[in-house]
């Protein structure tokens with residue numbers, strides 16, 4: 001288990017994203033989570049490859065790029081070129097998930113599949129061996145600052161079991177409404193990468209908040 005904290009810059013000041021990355025890193029962030037939204041798959045619009053490329057120039061930790069876009073196949077190369085270390089795609093957006101995952105890996109980027117809250121874990125049954133990580137959404141995607149959906153811990157545990165049964169040590173990531181009140185529970189359920197937006201950048205001291213989240217998460221180990 002390699003517990004990683006991934007602050008989401010969605011809740012940071014978009015006029016000062018480079019500073020936000022630096023502050024999160026000062027708090028011990030292991031990854032920077034970047035939420036890409038297209039106004040089609042989700043109602044919100046955020047950022048594209050140009051901003052990811054700018055972030056890659058200042059970030060010292062890997063960029064974890066979460067694509068909430070229709071037809072992500074069109075943009076895998078652009079985000080890989082921009083410097084993404086991890087790219088995840090929603091299973092709800094792709095017809096040929098195996099091909100999409102292979103195309104991400106072909107670029108030397110870690111490939112993840114994302115499940116919306118209403119999407120059953122069995123959607124990953126035939127591809128569990130091939131994934132570098134699985135992202136379990138614990139809110140409906142589109143906005144930061146939403147409440148964690150109860151029952152997501154059980155889903156995390158089911159994904160962990162699916163990967164274990166496939167002999168795949170890939171990490172389970174959780175995204176949405178994660179904070180110090182539920183961090184230990186999601187880790188105990190099997191989450192290894194914790195994304196947090198509001199719980200980090202919605203505070204007056206994002207570095208301290210990142211450290212606090214890690215301390216809370218570590219209480220879920222063992």
Ligand code: DX5
Nearest residue numbers: 008010141142145177197198
């Ligand atoms: C939601 C995004 C999340 C978001 C999480 O669609 O995928 O990454 O930034 O923000 P919080 O932690 O505030 O729920």
Ligand code: ZN
Nearest residue numbers: 035066175195
């Ligand atoms: Zn996200």
